[in-house]
Each structure stands twice: as C-alpha cells, then as structure tokens.
Amino acid sequence: MIREVSVSTDEISGPGPALADQGAIVARSLRRTFKGGIEAVRDIDLTVAEGEVFGFLGPNGAGKTTTVRMLCTLLPPTSGAASVAGLDVIRDGGEVRRRIGVALQEIGLDPNQTGRELLELQCGLYGITGRDGRTRTTELLDLVGLTDAAERRTKTYSGGMKRRLDLASALVHSPSVLFLDEPTTGLDPASRLAIWAEVRRINGAGNTVFLTTQYMEEADQLCDRLAIIDGGRIVAQGTPEQLKAQMGHDVVTVAVEGGDTEATEAALHGLAGLERIVPEPDALALYVENGAGAIAEIVRRLDATDITPGPISVARPTLDDVFLQATGRRLEGRDQAEPTAEEVTA
Amino acid sequence: MTEIMLLGRRAVREVVRMPEATIPTLFIPLFFLVVNIGQVSRTFPSSTPFLRGEGYVAFQLPVSLMFAVATATSGLALVTDIELGYFDKLLVAPVRRSSLILGRLMADLVRGAAASTLVLLVGIALGASIRSGVLGAIVIVLLSALFGVAYAGFGILIALRTRNVQATQSSFLLFFPLLFLTPNFVPFDRLSSIMETLARINPISYVIVGLRGLIIDGWNAGQLAVCVGVILGLGVILTGLSLRTIAVYDR
Numbered sequence: 001m002i003r004e005v006s007v008s009t010d011e012i013s014g015p016g017p018a019l020a021d022q023g024a025i026v027a028r029s030l031r032r033t034f035k036g037g038i039e040a041v042r043d044i045d046l047t048v049a050e051g052e053v054f055g056f057l058g059p060n061g062a063g064k065t066t067t068v069r070m071l072c073t074l075l076p077p078t079s080g081a082a083s084v085a086g087l088d089v090i091r092d093g094g095e096v097r098r099r100i101g102v103a104l105q106e107i108g109l110d111p112n113q114t115g116r117e118l119l120e121l122q123c124g125l126y127g128i129t130g131r132d133g134r135t136r137t138t139e140l141l142d143l144v145g146l147t148d149a150a151e152r153r154t155k156t157y158s159g160g161m162k163r164r165l166d167l168a169s170a171l172v173h174s175p176s177v178l179f180l181d182e183p184t185t186g187l188d189p190a191s192r193l194a195i196w197a198e199v200r201r202i203n204g205a206g207n208t209v210f211l212t213t214q215y216m217e218e219a220d221q222l223c224d225r226l227a228i229i230d231g232g233r234i235v236a237q238g239t240p241e242q243l244k245a246q247m248g249h250d251v252v253t254v255a256v257e258g259g260d261t262e263a264t265e266a267a268l269h270g271l272a273g274l275e276r277i278v279p280e281p282d283a284l285a286l287y288v289e290n291g292a293g294a295i296a297e298i299v300r301r302l303d304a305t306d307i308t309p310g311p312i313s314v315a316r317p318t319l320d321d322v323f324l325q326a327t328g329r330r331l332e333g334r335d336q337a338e339p340t341a342e343e344v345t346a
Numbered sequence: 347m348t349e350i351m352l353l354g355r356r357a358v359r360e361v362v363r364m365p366e367a368t369i370p371t372l373f374i375p376l377f378f379l380v381v382n383i384g385q386v387s388r389t390f391p392s393s394t395p396f397l398r399g400e401g402y403v404a405f406q407l408p409v410s411l412m413f414a415v416a417t418a419t420s421g422l423a424l425v426t427d428i429e430l431g432y433f434d435k436l437l438v439a440p441v442r443r444s445s446l447i448l449g450r451l452m453a454d455l456v457r458g459a460a461a462s463t464l465v466l467l468v469g470i471a472l473g474a475s476i477r478s479g480v481l482g483a484i485v486i487v488l489l490s491a492l493f494g495v496a497y498a499g500f501g502i503l504i505a506l507r508t509r510n511v512q513a514t515q516s517s518f519l520l521f522f523p524l525l526f527l528t529p530n531f532v533p534f535d536r537l538s539s540i541m542e543t544l545a546r547i548n549p550i551s552y553v554i555v556g557l558r559g560l561i562i563d564g565w566n567a568g569q570l571a572v573c574v575g576v577i578l579g580l581g582v583i584l585t586g587l588s589l590r591t592i593a594v595y596d597r
Contacts, residue, residue, distance in 0.1 A: 124352040
C-alpha cells in the first residue's frame with residue numbers, strides 16, 4: 001500500500017441503514033436516461049460485498065458501460081442512489097475517485113507518452129510523487145510484464161499491452177474497489193489469460209472487483225457472483241453455480257449418426273425427468289433433470305427399438321442457457337471475437 | 347498546483363514530440379513575414395511616415411507574432427484525449443477539473459513564448475529593430491505568449507462543447523476575421539472607412555497596435571495598457587468559459 005487513504009469521519013448519515021454500509025458497491029433503483037429518452041439503465045439494484053469479484057454480463061448496448069460510468073462518478077444518475085467504497089457517488093464524488101481504480105472499455109492511453117511516463121503521471125495525479133512515484137511505476141511495469149517496453153511510446157504497443165498498461169494505471173494507488181469495463185474485449189486468448197490472472201491476483205489481495213463482460217466463459221471463470229443485464233435491466237443475479245442450478249436441468253446430447261432423428265425422438269418421449277427435446281444437426285439435445293441418471297434409460301430405450309446410438313454426452317447448463325431463459329435470446333455467437341473454451345483454457 | 351504542473355509537463359512533452367503539429371503553425375507567420383515584406387517594401391519604404399523610419403518588417407512583425415501564437419493546438423489535443431478515452435481517465439482521477447484546462451494553458455504559454463521568440467529573432471534578422479530595447483523584446487514575447495494562452499480558449503471551448511475533431515479544427519476560421527480585420531497591413535487611418543470601423547471594434551487590433559508600438563515607437567504607456575487589458579480580458583473571459591464548461595462536462 002503506497003498511500004493511506006484518509007477516511008472522512010462524517011460518513012453518510014441518512015434514514016435507515018446507510019447505503020454505504022451495505023457493501024463495497026451498492027446501487028438502488030439506479031437509472032440513466034439519455035437525451036432523446038433513451039433508457040440506458042432502468043432501475044438497477046445491486047449489492048457487491050467487499051472482496052468479491054462481481055460480473056456484469058450482457059450484450060453490447062445492454063447498459064453495462066453506462067452503469068460503470070455512474071458508479072465511477074463519470075456520469076450522474078438520472079435517479080436512484082449508489083455508493084462505492086463506503087461513499088455516496090453523487091455527494092462524495094471526489095473521495096470516491098480517490099478510492100477506486102478504473103479501466104474503461106475504451107483504453108485511455110496517451111499515444112505520445114511512454115509506458116513509464118504515463119504511469120508516473122498517473123501516480124502523480126493520485127499524489128504519489130517523486131521517488132515514491134518512480135518506485136511504484138517500476139513495480140507496476142514489472143507486475144504487468146511491460147518492463148522491457150517501458151521506454152516506448154504507447155502508440156507502438158499491441159492491444160494486449162495497452163490493456164495491461166491501462167490496468168496498471170488503474171492500480172497506482174492500490175484502490176480498494178476496481179472497475180474493469182470489458183477488460184478483455186478484442187484480446188487474443190493469451191492476453192485474455194494474462195488479464196484473468198491479474199484480476200485473480202488483485203482480488204486475492206482482498207480488493208473488490210466489478211467487471212463487465214460479454215463473454216460467458218469470462219463471467220463463469222472469474223466471478224464470485226454476477227448479474228445478467230439486458231435492455232438496461234438486471235434479469236438474473238447470483239453465483240454462476242446458482243444461476244445454472246436454477247435452470248434445473250442437464251443437457252444430454254445424443255448423436256444420431258445418419259440415423260432416423262424422428263424415430264429416435266419418438267423412442268425417447270416420456271423419459272423420466274425430461275423437460276424438452278431440441279433437435280440439432282445429427283443430434284438431439286435432451287433437457288433432463290438428472291443427466292447422468294438418464295443415460296442408462298436412454299441407452300435401454302434405444303436398444304429396444306434397434307436404434308444404434310452414437311456418442312452420448314452430458315453437459316451442465318451454461319450461462320448461455322441462463323441468458324436464453326432470462327432474455328429469450330442467446331448471447332453466445334453474437335460476437336465473433338468470442339473464443340471457444342478450448343482456446344481459452346488451452 | 348502540482349497536478350497542473352504534471353499535466354502541463356505532459357502537454358509540453360506532447361508539443362515537443364509532435365513537431366508535425368507545431369511546424370505548420372510557424373510556417374504561416376514566417377511565410378507572411380517574408381512574402382509581405384518582399385512584396386510591399388518598395389511601396390512602403392522606411393521613409394513612409396507610419397513606419398517611423400523603420401522597415402516594413404518592423405510594422406508587420408506583431409502580426410506575425412500573433413499568427414504564431416494563435417492556434418487551436420490545445421483544443422485539438424483536448425479533443426484527441428476525449429476521442430481516445432484518455433480524458434475520461436483524467437476525469438476519474440482525483441484532480442480538480444480546472445487543472446485539466448490550466449495544464450493545457452501552461453503548455454500554450456511555453457509554446458507561445460518559444461514561437462514568438464523565434465519569430466521575433468527572424469524579424470530582427472530581417473532588419474527590424476526593437477525601439478523599446480531588450481526589456482521591450484521580453485515584454486513582446488511575454489504578451490504574445492499570453493495572447494496565445496487567451497486565444498487557446500476558443501479551441502478548448504469548441505473541443506469541450508462539440509467533442510469533435512473536425513469542429514475543433516474548423517475553429518481556425520475564427521483566425522481570419524479576428525486577425526485580418528485589423529490594421530495589419532496599414533494603420534487605422536489608411537483603411538477604407540468600413541474596414542476602419544470593423545478594425546476599431548475588433549479588440550485584437552489593439553493588441554497589434556500595442557506590440558507594434560513597442561517595436562517602432564518605444565514605450566507608450568497608454569497603448570500598452572490597452573494591449574494588456576485586451577489580452578487579460580480575452581483570457582479571463584475565454585478561460586472562465588472553458589472552466590465553466592469543463593465543470594459541467596457530463597454533469
């Protein structure tokens with residue numbers, strides 16, 4: 001910790017338990033309407049506990065960035081209230097800014113400064129000057145693996161390097177709450193993994209992280225809890241496990257190699273715990289309560305009708321299934337940049 | 347104060363590292379100085395009464411000084427920060443919003459002093475002599491640089507209000523009425539009556555007259571006071587509007 005942050009003694013006083021006491025990030029009926037009546041964010045309620053990684057998952061235009069900008073004091077809410085790091089974002093904006101680190105979706109870097117100069121300036125803006133600033137800069141450059149590129153102007157950096165430098169610049173003052181708006185959008189899988197590792201490290205040190213993403217995998221891997229946002233509203237909220245468990249089913253995929261899909265489907269009707277069957281190319285997706293338990297029965301039934309089944313696999317529901325249930329649309333596949341799970345975990 | 351210095355240093359560094367942005371702003375004043383003198387020095391020999399015995403270069407020099415410092419550089423740098431998202435990074439830092447403007451103006455002061463020194467030296471090399479002496483030359487550089495700081499407010503205001511590079515770039519159009527509807531080629535009394543009227547209501551005319559006085563007349567307290575008054579007035583108004591605009595930016 002480079003610098004002790006002074007805590008004002010006259011914390012929020014108001015009727016009932018103060019918003020600020022309820023969590024590291026609290027929003028109540030937060031709303032933002034832009035000129036022309038565009039309702040970007042509609043009455044969002046959320047509570048992020050201290051030390052949590054909280055994810056905000058949703059497609060482009062869902063209201064993720066607008067929410068982040070309101071919580072970071074960059075944009076005043078049209079109505080509602082929010083507190084961050086124990087302070088009201090409207091009344092105590094200045095002190096909130098002192099306590100938070102922010103890496104916005106548009107990477108904010110000055111192309112004509114070197115990585116080192118940019119971080120030293122950033123340190124200075126947070127009151128870390130002189131030798132302290134230089135030491136902290138060297139530390140951070142090392143942390144994000146940019147020591148070798150430190151004397152180069154940032155316009156020569158790759159996308160991944162820019163993200164890492166931007167992340168480092170959000171960390172100069174060791175903020176207790178870190179906002180990351182789509183920290184990995186457009187990054188290659190290796191850079192994405194580097195950012196994930198860094199987020200885990202930051203969180204491991206006890207900091208609260210609020211991140212937005214349009215990637216299921218990212219939300220699933222990184223977040224303790226998440227909210228799914230669509231059309232400016234939170235449509236589901238919980239731990240990834242809770243959200244998936246709420247779906248109440250597994251997905252059993254039965255390959256029908258050149259076989260008769262209709263006959264196979266007919267044979268499987270009335271299966272115990274079956275919710276629905278969705279035909280896919282050369283396969284059937286069966287949504288059942290207990291996937292593993294259903295396999296024996298599926299094989300028995302197919303045997304009895306002389307159908308030779310292809311490979312059968314059981315999968316837990318994904319966050320995409322959760323998104324589908326909550327919004328009626330799939331999130332996956334909306335963005336071509338989304339890497340597959342194999343690419344990411346390779 | 348520290349944050350203004352830090353942001354100012356960054357802005358100066360930007361100017362130094364992007365000579366391609368500064369060189370064209372110096373080309374115009376030096377081009378006009380050389381070409382105008384070459385074209386009219388036979389028409390206006392040093393025996394011309396309004397030249398007080400100096401060459402036309404001395405008469406034209408203050409106009410070139412103002413060309414050199416009146417730029418939209420700060421506005422363009424600011425709007426570029428806005429477009430790149432770096433401006434948001436600065437807004438979300440615990441700094442006073444006014445520092446973001448004052449840091450830029452600090453760079454304008456430095457650039458203005460450097461540019462006007464260069465133009466003044468070229469003018470002297472071309473034969474102008476500064477009747478108010480070395481102290482006068484220092485005052486000329488200082489006032490030119492301050493005029494540059496005041497003028498920068500136009501670009502900054504347009505940048506903050508439009509957040510658009512093209513609009514900010516087009517602010518150079520202001521330069522023409524402001525710097526040409528003045529006694530830039532000949533004194534007030536040699537202008538046609540409509541041009542004289544326009545020049546007399548243009549405050550920039552009095553900046554030119556004040557600087558010109560220091561070059562060809564020596565010290566003239568009255569002229570100088572009006573010149574300083576116009577620069578400070580313009581600076582206070584435009585900087586004040588810029589500070590107000592940034593204070594309500596996205597608020």
